[in-house]
Amino acid sequence: MGVWRGPSTMLALLLLLCPLPAPACPPACRCLAGDVDCRQRALHEVPPRLPTNASTLLLGYNFIAVLRARSFPSLPALLRLSLPHNQLGMIHRQALVGLGALQELDLSNNYLATLSPESFLPLSSLATLNLGNNRLEELGAGVLSALPQLQELFLHGNPWVCSCSILPLWRWLGHNRDKVPEESSLQCVFPEQLSTYPIMAFRNESFWQCQETPLSAQHYATFLLLGLSSFLASIIFCTLMGCIVVIYQHLRKEPRFCRRPLLCRGH
Numbered sequence: 589m590g591v592w593r594g595p596s597t598m599l600a601l602l603l604l605l606c607p608l609p610a611p612a613c614p615p616a617c618r619c620l621a622g623d624v625d626c627r628q629r630a631l632h633e634v635p636p637r638l639p640t641n642a643s644t645l646l647l648g649y650n651f652i653a654v655l656r657a658r659s660f661p662s663l664p665a666l667l668r669l670s671l672p673h674n675q676l677g678m679i680h681r682q683a684l685v686g687l688g689a690l691q692e693l694d695l696s697n698n699y700l701a702t703l704s705p706e707s708f709l710p711l712s713s714l715a716t717l718n719l720g721n722n723r724l725e726e727l728g729a730g731v732l733s734a735l736p737q738l739q740e741l742f743l744h745g746n747p748w749v750c751s752c753s754i755l756p757l758w759r760w761l762g763h764n765r766d767k768v769p770e771e772s773s774l775q776c777v778f779p780e781q782l783s784t785y786p787i788m789a790f791r792n793e794s795f796w797q798c799q800e801t802p803l804s805a806q807h808y809a810t811f812l813l814l815g816l817s818s819f820l821a822s823i824i825f826c827t828l829m830g831c832i833v834v835i836y837q838h839l840r841k842e843p844r845f846c847r848r849p850l851l852c853r854g855h
Contacts, residue, residue: 613639622665626650634659644668648694651675655683662686670694672718681706689713696720696742705730713737721745725778729756732764741768748787750776752798761788 613619614635617626622643626635631650638645643665652674659680660666666687676698684690690711700722708714714735719727724746732738741764748754754776765771765788776782 612637637661638663640665642666644670646670648672648674653677653699655679657682658685659683660686664689666690668692671698672696674698676700679703679707683707684710687711692716694718695722698722700724703727703731705734708734711735716740718742719746723747725749726753727757727760729760732760739767742770743768743774744770747777748774749778750782750785750787750790751779752795754787755795755798758787758790758795 613624614626614637616629616631616635617624619625619639619642622639622641623646624639624642624644625646627646628649631647631652633652634647634655638661640661640663642663645663645666645668648670649672652671653676655676655678657680660683663686666689669687669690669692672694673696676695677700679700681704684707688710691713693711693714693716696718697720700719701724703719703724705728708731711734715737717735717738717740720742721744724743725748727743732741748757761768761771761774768774771788772786774787776785776787
């Protein structure tokens with residue numbers, strides 16, 4: 589005969605017969621398995637209370653302008669995040685915290701002009717990044733170095749400014765040509781004389797005036813001492829010159845007083 593073990597046995601049976609409800613789906617979205625579809629819903633921000641089991645989140649064709657700090661809840665299963673065709677102009681440094689498993693991020697067709705490397709630090713597993721058709725004029729080296737697993741990068745349709753500021757991107761492209769499918773089509777937009785010139789057609793000597801030699805703390809200390817010494821030397825020099833001028837003027841006046849008695853004695 590079986591032995592009745594009390595309330596704990598009853599609770600276990602209830603859990604087996606009545607499984608926990610699936611995570612709630614935001615009212616503006618459609619959820620199927622791990623896919624959360626919130627496209628074309630006139631959204632101005634990321635919906636709150638997203639399903640924690642979401643593996644794909646589609647937020648394209650809305651009016652999202654800012655990704656604020658912790659815009660997303662912790663989504664440990666999220667692999668794909670799509671935000672194309674919004675009005676996105678700013679991504680907070682902590683906007684993507686909690687998305688460590690993300691492998692694909694689509695930010696194309698937005699208004700992004702600058703990107704902070706800190707924004708992408710949580711995305712240690714990101715393999716594909718689409719930044720096409722934004723307003724990027726340059727891309728700092730820190731942004732791409734924050735993505736160690738990056739395998740595919742899309743940069744088409746940005747108004748690249750081919751000055752010294754493009755050097756970090758040019759260097760990165762030189763070592764990662766296979767990761768940028770359209771690298772041969774990336775072209776300068778400004779300045780006008782370089783319009784449509786391929787970025788990868790530049791050579792190392794094209795940036796000779798941009799090369800900077802990093803200075804050590806000893807160099808900065810030396811410059812500081814030289815500056816201080818020069819300042820003190822200029823004060824001493826000015827003081828000395830002032831004394832010389834005063835003495836000279838005094839000597840010029842003194843003979844006049846000496847000559848008068850001699851002239852009187854002669855008479």
